[in-house]
Amino acid sequence: MNIVNDTTNTASTWGLYDQMRPQEIEAIQKKTPIAYLPWGAIEYHGSHNPTGLDSIKAFSLCKDLAEKNGGLVFPVISLAANLIKSYPGVNFPKHSIEFSEKLIRLACEEYLEQLVVQGFKIIVLLSGHAGEPHLTILKTVAEAFNSKYPDRRFWALAEFDILPDDLLVANHSAIGETSLQLYYAPETVDLETLPKDRSITLELDAVSGDDPRLATKALGEKIVKLFLRNASLIIEELKQKFL
Incomplete structure (x- = not known):
């Protein structure tokens, strides 16, 4: 089980919610109800x-945040609207599972409501998908819950929201996302599939942003470290x- 013990080695400070027994969950939640x-999404990200x-x-990123700050990580929700398969001017109909904006809003509302019932005081919703209005929907729902439950805090964000633009901006399978993937799961990336004799484009390669051929694990690590620092503050x- 991927959990980390505190300095006294008597209790876990964080864990994966779906891989823990109730008494383990409650021990963490009593100390850090985060x-x-x-x-996430299932979406075509080029070859x-x-x-x-x-x-x-x-x-x-959520696992790293929990390890650093305490709390419980829920299973990823791979439901997303506004994927590349629906983006105007491109033709990538396969390898994306797209849902309606209405469903995204409803799923977010119901999930956050359940986390309130479970007693969490701080809910960090980290969206790996930045399509619009998908991302705005998640943020809007979170803000509505902040008004509904003023004794709790719901924070919805994408990783680039708290990073300088010269390090990371919203992108689709470009240098930023590819570098993060090289850092977290390098075995899933194959830069050799990209063309070597022309520019990378959205229309041909499903890439929006700077050239992913320049992506490195080191850049991914730099992004992660600054994200963790800023988010942890x-x-x-x-x-x-709130605690």
Whole structure:
């Protein structure tokens, strides 16, 4: 089980919710009632990346956040709207499982409501998919829950929201996402499938953003470290206010 013990080695500080027994969950939740909800997608990410990139990224970042700050990581939700298969001007109909915006909103509302019932005080919803309005829907629902439950905090974000633009911006299978994938799951990436004799484009390669052929594990590590630092500062502020 991927859990980390505190310095006294008597209790776990974080864990994977679906891989723990009730008494283990409650021991962590009593100390740190934080839920991490990774939100991903099954989506075509070109020939060089896996279809589950958004889910792998979101789940991995949530695990790292929980290890650093305590709390419980829920299974990734691979439901997304506004995928590349529906993007105007491109033709990638296969390898994406797309859902309606209405379903995304409803699923988010019901999931957050369940986390309230389960007693969590801070809910971090990390979306690996940045399609619009998919991402805005998640953020809007979170804000509505902040108003509905003022004694709790719901924080919905994408990883680039708290990073400088010169390090990472919203992209689709470009240098940023590909570098993160090289860091977390290098065995799933094959840069050799990308063309070597022309520019990379959205229309031909399903890439939006800077050239993924320049992606490196080292850049992915740099992105992760700064994300964890910035997110952890915010989580610490939320702990002081809501726990």
